[in-house]
Amino acid sequence: MKRRDFIKTGIGAGVGCGFVPMQSLFAQQGVAKTLYDKIWEAHEVSFLGGITSVLHVDRMMLPDSGPGSIRQLLDAGETIKNPELVWAVADHQVSTSPERYTNRSLNLGDVANEFPEMKEELAAMGIQAFGIDDPEQGIQHVVGPETGLTLPGMLMVAGDSHTCTHGAVGCVSWGGETARNVLLTGTVIRERARNLRVNYTGTLGPWVRGKDMILHTIGALGADAGNRCAVEYAGPLVRSLGIEGRMTICNLSIEMGAATGMVAPDDTTYEYVANREYAPRGELWDQALAYWRGLPTDDAAAFYRDETIDMTNVEPQVTWGISPEHVIGISDRVPAPDDAPFEKRDAWRRALEYTGLTPGDTIADTPVDEVFIGSCAESRISDLRAAAEVVRGRRVAPNVLAWVIAGSQPVKRQAEAEGLDRIFTNAGFDWREPGCSKCYGSNGDLVAQGKRCVSNSNRNYVGRQGIDAVTHLVSTPMAAAAAIAGRIVDVRRLMAGEIA
Amino acid sequence: MAEQAALGSGPQFLRQEGIAAPLMMDNVDTDIISPIGKPPNPGATPETRAFEPIRFFADGREKPDFILNQEAFRRASIILAGKNFGTGSSRSVAVSRPLAGGINVVIAESFGPLFYDNSVRLGLLAVPLDGETIEQIAQWSFANPGQSILVDLQRQVIEVPGMETIEFRVEPRVREKLLNGYSVREELSRLEGEIDEFAQAYRQGQPWIYQK
Numbered sequence: 001m002k003r004r005d006f007i008k009t010g011i012g013a014g015v016g017c018g019f020v021p022m023q024s025l026f027a028q029q030g031v032a033k034t035l036y037d038k039i040w041e042a043h044e045v046s047f048l049g050g051i052t053s054v055l056h057v058d059r060m061m062l063p064d065s066g067p068g069s070i071r072q073l074l075d076a077g078e079t080i081k082n083p084e085l086v087w088a089v090a091d092h093q094v095s096t097s098p099e100r101y102t103n104r105s106l107n108l109g110d111v112a113n114e115f116p117e118m119k120e121e122l123a124a125m126g127i128q129a130f131g132i133d134d135p136e137q138g139i140q141h142v143v144g145p146e147t148g149l150t151l152p153g154m155l156m157v158a159g160d161s162h163t164c165t166h167g168a169v170g171c172v173s174w175g176g177e178t179a180r181n182v183l184l185t186g187t188v189i190r191e192r193a194r195n196l197r198v199n200y201t202g203t204l205g206p207w208v209r210g211k212d213m214i215l216h217t218i219g220a221l222g223a224d225a226g227n228r229c230a231v232e233y234a235g236p237l238v239r240s241l242g243i244e245g246r247m248t249i250c251n252l253s254i255e256m257g258a259a260t261g262m263v264a265p266d267d268t269t270y271e272y273v274a275n276r277e278y279a280p281r282g283e284l285w286d287q288a289l290a291y292w293r294g295l296p297t298d299d300a301a302a303f304y305r306d307e308t309i310d311m312t313n314v315e316p317q318v319t320w321g322i323s324p325e326h327v328i329g330i331s332d333r334v335p336a337p338d339d340a341p342f343e344k345r346d347a348w349r350r351a352l353e354y355t356g357l358t359p360g361d362t363i364a365d366t367p368v369d370e371v372f373i374g375s376c377a378e379s380r381i382s383d384l385r386a387a388a389e390v391v392r393g394r395r396v397a398p399n400v401l402a403w404v405i406a407g408s409q410p411v412k413r414q415a416e417a418e419g420l421d422r423i424f425t426n427a428g429f430d431w432r433e434p435g436c437s438k439c440y441g442s443n444g445d446l447v448a449q450g451k452r453c454v455s456n457s458n459r460n461y462v463g464r465q466g467i468d469a470v471t472h473l474v475s476t477p478m479a480a481a482a483a484i485a486g487r488i489v490d491v492r493r494l495m496a497g498e499i500a
Numbered sequence: 501m502a503e504q505a506a507l508g509s510g511p512q513f514l515r516q517e518g519i520a521a522p523l524m525m526d527n528v529d530t531d532i533i534s535p536i537g538k539p540p541n542p543g544a545t546p547e548t549r550a551f552e553p554i555r556f557f558a559d560g561r562e563k564p565d566f567i568l569n570q571e572a573f574r575r576a577s578i579i580l581a582g583k584n585f586g587t588g589s590s591r592s593v594a595v596s597r598p599l600a601g602g603i604n605v606v607i608a609e610s611f612g613p614l615f616y617d618n619s620v621r622l623g624l625l626a627v628p629l630d631g632e633t634i635e636q637i638a639q640w641s642f643a644n645p646g647q648s649i650l651v652d653l654q655r656q657v658i659e660v661p662g663m664e665t666i667e668f669r670v671e672p673r674v675r676e677k678l679l680n681g682y683s684v685r686e687e688l689s690r691l692e693g694e695i696d697e698f699a700q701a702y703r704q705g706q707p708w709i710y711q712k
Contacts, residue, residue, distance in 0.1 A: 045695050045698040046694050046695075049672040049673060050672045052671050052672070052673040052674075054691055054695065055695075056695070056698055058706075059709075074583065077635060081699075082699065084710055085710070127551060144664055151708070153706075156708065161588065161590040162588075174613075175589075175590040175614060176590035176614035176617045176618065177611070177617075178621065180590075181684045181686075181688070185689075185695060186695065186699060187688060187689040187695050189615075189673065189684060189688065191671060191685060206655070223526075223527050223587060224527065224583045224584035224587070226608055227583075227610045227611075227613075228613070230611070239619060254588075254614070255587075257584050257610070257612060257613070258613070273591070278710035280711050281711075284707060284708040285708070287707070287708060288708040289523050291706065323527050323529070325527075343526070344526070345524070349528055350525075424620060440531075440536075440537055441538065442537035443537075444537075446537070459588065461529045461530075461531035461588065462529075462532055462553045462554070463531055463532075463538065463553045466538065467539075467558055469560055483573075
């Protein structure tokens with residue numbers, strides 16, 4: 001069973017090198033489609049009945065264990081399908097200590113050694129592998145778009161759940177895939193998601209950013225709102241954001257329960273992608289661009305669900321519970337379980353018990369033990385600049401342990417060139433090496449047992465950052481402000497000089 | 501009934517008869533089901549590592565209010581839950597640890613997408629059902645401690661003594677995979693020709709993807 005005849009007729013039909021802009025193919029079909037539908041159908045190898053298909057993969061992104069997985073397969077005499085579509089980067093298990101380059105045992109597993117050992121062999125197969133010694137190394141969801149390994153229109157898969165981040169450049173991306181299956185077949189089996197569009201309207205107030213947009217959205221729609229859906233973030237507010245802000249929004253799609261999240265490509269996207277290390281150039285760029293321009297959702301396309309989120313008057317957001325949907329504005333008070341819809345009362349009670357907050361108290365002024373700035377949600381240069389603006393000329397409060405971790409080596413180099421590292425270290429922050437770190441600590445970077453951490457990452461689940469540790473999710477500048485004040489505060493008030 | 505022999509080398513699921521434990525919460529996330537990167541709880545055994553943060557206190561004592569710590573539900577093989585079960589990360593231990601503890605079925609209103617994918621891969625049956633029906637099964641389970649229900653994938657039904665037969669639907673591909681015990685690779689190897697043909701045409705159509 002095949003449902004991709006439209007693309008087949010395009011390929012090899014004698015037009016140029018077999019390239020036909022997708023829009024003309026859809027126009028021929030006369031069917032209005034969403035961005036997600038177009039990308040899905042362009043990759044559909046075989047329809048398996050129901051809503052399930054086999055899809056061709058454009059990029060398989062491997063984590064720390066990547067070289068090891070490939071070694072195992074090669075040793076077993078297996079053949080890697082489409083190796084030139086595979087890349088790997090060490091992020092989850094790498095130490096973030098500056099000593100990690102000399103004391104290699106600080107890195108967990110074999111990540112410090114496998115990348116250099118296999119680098120040439122992998123390169124000969126067309127596989128880029130970025131270990132801690134490579135100038136591209138960083139968190140995979142920062143590295144992909146930054147290097148141009150992620151491009152619009154792609155189907156990008158990986159193991160890691162936050163692979164949905166890459167959708168910000170107009171591709172379809174998801175985690176949860178097993179390296180072995182993808183490496184051996186070049187395909188995945190997936191169930192097709194329904195189309196959910198979130199339209200952002202209104203204006204963003206001062207110090208309100210992409211992170212606040214998505215946290216507010218999850219609060220308004222619920223942590224299961226994206227169930228079996230592919231979310232397209234749309235509307236003028238999304239258009240006004242840079243690619244980095246869009247990545248933050250797409251990053252938390254999985255926290256909304258969605259299969260993936262994406263933003264249609266536009267001139268901002270093409271400007272961002274152009275001239276990246278692995279982006280196409282010259283004639284191929286022109287071909288790619290013509291194709292990408294056909295990807296955005298057609299005006300007449302129907303959505304399973306269409307939601308509008310008005311950002312006017314939305315404040316910087318902060319979570320008070322153990323799900324990203326437990327979120328309020330910084331001026332709000334901690335809610336009481338009785339305020340919850342009936343079916344959520346038990347969950348709110350459990351959440352408050354875990355986070356130790358009292359209903360009716362302001363969320364502001366909650367004391368903080370640790371602050372974490374890093375993670376695939378927000379650790380790109382625009383995020384670090386926003387944090388530095390808050391921190392400049394101020395000091396981290398006594399007894400607060402505060403870390404800043406650039407999302408990648410290029411981000412770190414750029415930040416250092418701008419002197420941001422000095423702003424952070426002069427204030428008392430630790431400035432560490434790129435990796436996933438304290439977002440959930442699989443490299444050993446954990447929040448101390450039972451401590452309270454304000455974090456610009458994406459999950460505030462029970463025990464996520466450490467045993468009995470409490471996480472408050474916020475934007476990067478809000479995390480910086482909490483480090484300075486030693487408690488959760490409104491970054492707008494801090495910057496206005498209203499908070500000492 | 502004659503057992504259907506597995507045709508593949510993957511996990512097979514035909515039916516499960518067993519105790520259904522109500523864990524009637526929404527958004528049971530993967531960090532609750534299977535924390536990673538943290539030392540195991542001192543009270544946990546290989547069979548009780550699932551749900552560690554709500555199963556044990558930090559010192560290893562059991563939390564008495566957790567359903568699988570209650571005598572009637574210790575040997576449960578089916579979990580009943582609310583919305584968005586398994587929301588969170590792609591970790592396969594979110595499925596393999598419950599499986600190691602004898603949990604072979606989760607019946608919930610909806611599932612986190614990556615938990616769901618792992619369940620199909622690893623052979624735990626994730627059954628989506630409406631909340632009202634799940635609530636009825638939960639009430640029955642509390643009223644009939646130690647009694648079993650039957651979840652039959654062949655017929656796509658749940659049988660609860662004294663209740664009308666409950667029908668459910670899973671994707672045709674999921675049903676075929678689990679009944680036959682195919683691995684994902686076996687499912688895909690049958691399509692190898694089609695996959696290669698597609699990849700060749702695709703390479704010509706979108707050459708820039710290969711120019712990295």
